[in-house]
Amino acid sequence: MSTTPIGSYRLFQKLHPLSLLAQLTSRHVTGCLRVFTGTVSWSIYLEDGKLTYASYSDKLFERLDSHLRRLSQQIPTLNSATRVQMRLRFENQSIVNADYQAISWLVNQNYISSVQAGNLIDELAKEVLESFLCLKEGSYEFNPEDSLNELPKFCRLDLRLLVEHCQKQLRNRQNIQSSIPAAGSSQVSPATQPPQVQPQLQIKLGQQLPKKINFELPENKNNKTTQSSIGKTLYTIACIDDSQTVLNSIKHFLDENTFSVVMINDPVKALMQILRSKPDLILLDVEMPSLDGYELCSLLRKHSAFKNTPIIMVTGRTGFIDRAKAKMVRSSGYLTKPFTQSDLLKMVFKHIG
DSSP states (O other), rough: OOOOOGGGGOOOOOOOHHHHHHHHHHTOEEEEEEEEESSSEEEEEETTTEEEEESSTTTTTHHHHHHHHHHTTTTTSHHHHHHHHHHHTTTTSOTTTHHHHHHHHHHTTTTTTTHHHHHHHHHHHHHHHHHHHOEEOOOEEEEEOOOOOTTOOOOOOOHHEEEEEHHHHHHHHHHHHHHHTTTTTTSOOGOOOOOOGGGGGGTTTTTTOOOOSSSSSOOSOOOOHHHHSSSSSSSEEEESSSHHHHHHHHHHSSSSSTTTEEEEEGGGHHHHHHHHHOEEEEESSSSOOOSSHHHHHHHHHHHHGGGSOOEEEEEEEEOOOHHHHHTTTSSSEEEESSSSSHHHHHHHHHHHH
């Protein structure tokens, strides 16, 4: 297995959000920019440099529901029953682009029009980009093949205008906060200060950047994250495989400062060990002598504690029947052996970001 430098996926690298967006616009790219921090991720989808959707993983459906509640004042059919039905259908179902699919469903069911969907995406994008522009640390990747698949597109927004709007909002918020002194003090308390807009936000969006800047994940050779810098291990990953060699490889691939790896080589005892460790994600081998991986996945899904825990099937099988079995037992993903460190990390961050 080839090894990708773990620094390439380090969660705490210096980021320049506006520089990344400037490259996207100037190069008229199509694909998805994903940015990861400790517990959340941003996804920005583009088509020829125009924004088609932007998403932020924290309180994903709460944010969407908040915008839909405002829309319901003009659209009587968009009532609470409709919104609950939408959330039951798409939330916590391990669906890729679940929030965008929910919007597409609302249009398909004639609860909202395509124009209203476009306006909704515009408002959501502004909210997402405001938080994205304040980022200072994280890791990122750009995937030109990820473009909302065959889902309908409701808008193609000018990224330059969106960013200018967000910059203005951030400046206004800073001005308001700085003009209101904290109680009993002539200065604003640090706790009440808004996120600082980074110096790079003064770059004109669309400005050509040095050619050496690219979308590869930057290797962080000198800024090693330590246990004290993040306070605790961020994620617990349970690996169930009868091969100790595979378990050791996975543990080697997952950085100990970011992941706590629980290695389980006896699938019969796996359930109790998983209950004790309460993992954020489970890597499950399909072919084990004492218990079939699909059966174990099905058992885990029946347990209330693991209904929504990401479960990734790990196997050398690549056939249609095997993927269908994985879907039937509600696995979250499929990782084919042999896999590289890059393959593993992309799959992990896809489901815990």
